[in-house]
Amino acid sequence: MAQAAPTTGGMPRRGPTPDIFSPHTHVMARLAFPIVTGLIYGYWAAANRRSGAPVTGWNLLFGFVTALVFAVVLFGVLTIGPRLRREVHALMWTAFIGIAFGFLYSQSGESILRSTGMSLAVAAVTFIVMFYRFYTHEDAVGHRVR
Structure with missing residues (x-):
């Protein structure tokens, strides 16, 4: 029976993915992601607020204002966050x-009270996950490790 000869070194190393x-596509994606995510969040907030009742003009206004605020804050977090130290960056995501x-x-x-408790629980888990991610993907100075 034929068998492949053993090699030394394991998997071949290729360069970074192309x-x-x-x-231009990257710039458009950086702008589109907060907008699309904000629209989804605004729709979700408006749907929660009306609790199955018919859609009204005030409900639409509430959804669009919520979407705008969410998108602006998300854009700020995505823009300012990478410039911060990993601890502060994780805290920023935790708060958001x-x-x-x-x-x-x-x-x-x-x-x-229940909303606050649930929010604090989600924030605690978020801090643990984000701090671990930034701690394992950055060096001590804050530069990304590839």
């Missing part, structure tokens, strides 16, 4: 995710 998109989740949860009609 970037198949143009710089915790507040966003708490707001959505409060729109469903739950008490403010």
Whole structure:
């Protein structure tokens, strides 16, 4: 029976994956991601607020204002975050995710105490995950390790 000869070194090393998109595409994606995510978040908040009732003009206005605020803050987090140290960067994401989740949860009609508790739990998990991610993907100075 034929068998492949053993090799030394394991998997062959290839260079970094090629970037198949143009710089213009990357710029458009950086702008489109917060906008699309904001629209989804605004729709979700408006749907939670109306609780199955018919859509009204005030509900649409609430959804679009929520989407605008969410998109602007997300754009700020994505722009400013990478310039910060990993601890502060993780705290920024923690605050953003915790507040966003708490707001959505409060729109469903739950008490403010329960919304705060759930938001703090989600924020704690977010901090652990984000700090681990930034700690393992950056060196001590804050440069990304590839």
